[in-house]
Amino acid sequence: MSGAPLLEVDDLNVTFPGRGGETHAVRNASFSLGRERLGIVGESGSGKSTTGRALLGLIPPPGIVSAKRMTLAGQDLRSLSDADWQRLRGRRMSMVMQDPKYSLNPVLKVGAQIEETYRLHHKSAQGEARKRALAMLEAVKIRDPDLVYHLHAHQLSGGMGQRVMIAMMLIAEPDLLIADEPTSALDVTVQNEVLRILDDLVTDRGMGLIFISHNLTIVSSFCDRVLVMYGGRIVEECKAGELAAAKHPYTQALIKAAPSLEHPVAELAVVTRDPAWLR
Amino acid sequence: MSIEITPQLPPPGLSLGPSLSLSQWLLSDAPASRRQAVLGNGYRGLLSILANPAALVGLAIIAALVLIAVLAPVIAGFRSPTGQDLGHRLAAPGAAHWFGTDELGRDIYARTVHGARVTLTIVMLVSVVVAPIGLAVGTTAGYLGGWVDAVLMRITDIFLAFPRLVLALAFAAALGPGIENAVIAISLTAWPPYARIARAETVTIARSDFIAAVVLQGASTVRILFRHIVPLCLSSVIVRLTLDMAGIILTAAGLGFLGLGAQPPTAEWGAMVSAGRDVILDQWWVATIPGLAIFIVSLGFNLLGDGLRDVFDPKST
Amino acid sequence: MSASSLLNVLWRLGSFAGSLLLTLLGLTAVTFGIGRFIPVDPVLAVVGDHATREVYDKARLAMGLDRSVPEQYFLYLKKLVSGDFGTSVMTSHSILSDIVQFFPATLELSTIAAIIGVSAGVPAGVAAAAYKGRWPDQLVRIVGLFGYSMPVFWLGLVGLALFYGRLGWVAGPGRLDVGFEDIVTARTGVILIDSALAGEWEVFRNAASHIVLPACLLGYLSLAYIARMTRSFMIDQLSQEYVTAARIKGRSFWGAVWGHAFPNIMVPLITVVGLSYASLLEGSVLTETVFAWPGLGLYITRSLFNADMNAVLGGTLMVGAVFIGINLLCDFLYKVFDPRLRAA
Secondary structure, X not given: OOOOOOEEEEEEEEEEEEOXXXXXXXXXXXXXXXXXXXXXXXXXOOOHHHHHHHHOOOXXXXXXXXXXXXXXXXXXXXXXXXXXXXXXXXXOEEEEOOOHHHHOOOOOEHHHHHHHHHHHHOOOOHHHHHHHHHHHHHHOOOOOHHHHHOOEHHHOOHHHHHHHHHHHHHOOOOOEEEEEOOXXXXXXXXXXXXXXXXXXXXXHHOOEEEEEEOOHHHHHHHOOEEEEEEOOEEEEEEEHHHHHHOOOHHXXXXXXXXXXXXXXXXXXXXXXXXXXXXX | OOOOOOOOOOOOXXXXXXXXXXXXXXXXXXXXXXXHHHHHHHHHHHHHHHHOHHHHHHHHHHXXXXXXXXXXXXXXXXXXXOOOOHHHOOOOOOOOOOOOEOOOOOEHHHHHHHHHHHHHHHHHHHXXXXXXXXXXXXXXXXXXXXXXXXXHHXXXXXXXXXXXXXXXXXXXXXXXXXXXXXXXXXXXXXXXXXXXXXXXXXXXXXXXXXXXXXXXXXXXXXXXXXXXXXXXXXHHHHHHHHHHHHHHHHHXXXXXXXXXXXXXXXXXXXXXXXXXXXXXXXXXXXXXXXXXXXXXXXXXXXXXXXXXXXXXXXXXX | OOHHHHHHHHHHHHHHHHHHHHHHHHHHHHHHHHHHHOOXXXXXXXXXXXXXXXXXXXXXXXOOOOOOHHHHHHHHHHHHHOOOOOEOOOOOOXXXXXXXXXXXXXXXXXXXXXXXXXHHHHHHHHHHHHOOOOHHHHHHHHHHHHHOOOOHHHHHHHHHHHHHHHOOOOOOOOOOXXXXXXXXXXXXXXXXXXXXXXXXXXXXXXXXXXXXXHHHHHHHHHHHHHHHHHHHHHHHHHXXXXXXXXXXXXXXXXXXXXHHHHHXXXXXXXXXXXXXXXXXXXXXHXXXXXXXXXXXXXXXXXXXXXXXXXXXXXXXXXXXXXXXXXXXXXXXXXXXXXXXXXXX
């Protein structure tokens, strides 16, 4: 399904020096990604979001990122200059963030924000960028692109805002999309719509997708493969369909903890943490 | 496979160990009495301030100010701040007069030291006037709500929009010179921000359950305001007061510079700067040194106020 | 613009005008109160200690002091509205004409200082926020801290002693050297403009050399406040997710700072600049005394020294009205221009 790997990560480590010592946010993470969907599941503090940001070079100082290997289609991501990053971000790899209330600029029109991504990577006339932005709004199933173009972020509902976010991040046609909790801030009814749109776009364009979430159920149904992170480490890697046969006790506990309509239980299972998992 | 719930808290009783040092007692996570909790909070606040070097400098400056003011005669070496020596007018700083002498031959060092008393007096008096007024207006408005709130806040907003210095000037001009009049003049325009702060806090607190409980117990409005609401507003008011202190000192010095406020022969820093105006080009020390004192004290309050705000209220601008 | 948003704007405009009027009324009540309740007998101030009982009574009637306080206040308001602020003991002119004569000098100085404050303060604040924790930040913070801990009159004196007395880089107190006065007819009252319009470049240069020191010192105080507030606003914005989103799109760091974060602080920044300008106007009472600058501030303090309470109150009223006007205008603009509040 994958072909040549799009993204290769070997022994990624992210540490944050602090007053009380170092915080090791990501430890020895290794994985690869083709033009497929990889889910990264974990709880808060597991390092999943940090991994995503490290891939985009967005770990702020004093954080330190190191890896034996971190390449996107052969391009080494480890010591890029600012100019290199500007060329790469948005155009080759991109990220959809969690809450459009905060990830869209409040004082600019949303249409202009979508256009901006295109303009940063293509020298085009004013009209061309706007056409593309409107086309992108249509692609994310927004019914009245001309109207929505001129709106501001606070005038959009959660679902619309997230679709604008997707439009903004996919307009320059990146090869890799990292979705960091893209549906966590949305109502359940809206979540499925947004996931469907993401599904269509990623499939149509043959992109690689990293789907970061704390929700194992969504990830297992949406993605081809799943990584489970705990305490900064990847503790499980398997195909989405084979989760039931997961080997690591944490994954097993997560699966057990998910409530099911088909098999209701009197008491929900709670994850028992084994400190051995952190070593 | 059995499911166990692992307790996350340490077992109780750990904080009641026999050999507990004072700081451990203050910092314990499970205070056993209200006094312990209050003292613990104060101690944590103190530690945060002490960890902030800028705030520490500010605290040191203010402590020095208080010390100098209280022990003024001693620190001035028992030199008189008002004794004139017309034979040695406008002497340069030297061994005999550390900061030189002014146009009437008075020792500037002694005058600067004694001037600390005036400054501290004004600062304390203004605080003592302004904080209670602000708290009274703000808590009443916030708690009673309705038209009382509307009227009081309207008045507060009107006073808030007034220019502080110019109105203090007009008041002091009308009331006449003197420290008490200067204090009144400054207080009349300085109280509104405290009313606003107190009201904002009161509005949040008034809805809480413990106030409802006290009301059900039959407490009168005055008692509720006084014993329950005001103490909770105090920390914000104190932070704001410290931040405003620098501005109050500058305003008071400005009034002194214009001849209002403390009158000769009392040594007041603003008035001393004014006296040194005419000779600034040749005898720079007469005006520069008292002004430096104003600057340092104002700086001290700003530093401490910034530090306090970082500790108590990191989100406010 | 739809009917409802037009109505919205009109409503806001109306409530702004209402606030302004109410606050100005409050100010007049305060100045009236000061004037009426001072310990000095106002009648004696006019007729002198040796007036006879008859003259005293006549003057008292003429001043309307036999009426009730609310009536007196109403008369006072009537006079103000018709432009009668009283007569200055010091200049013997009508106080209003004095104010009109002296105000432009204050405006000139405050405006130039405000321009300096904004053009230096805003970039400094942005740089401090962008380099938070590093030396540009520390520098801006220290410079700013010094700025608003300094008494303006002391800074002025020290500046004069240093840059005029010792170094001779700038001209001394006053607006013009004695030889240059009365060459240019006062059309706007702002010498820099008038002399430029008349082509009198010698006068212009002289005026500039007089204004540069006070304007720079006041500009420094203004920039201290503006830089601090700008830094604070920018730090808030730079920690927001939309700035990271801009970087993800491929925007450079400074592109994100100026193109995304900065537009978000423009509205509160307007308020800050307005407040700074208002406090420059207010501080003129001290600055102009030090620099012998013939503006409204000096007029007020000179009247003070001459015990001319009417002039003091008239000047206070003027400065107060402008101060209040700027404050409330900034409040109003803030509500109008924030798109988040616009829709609410």
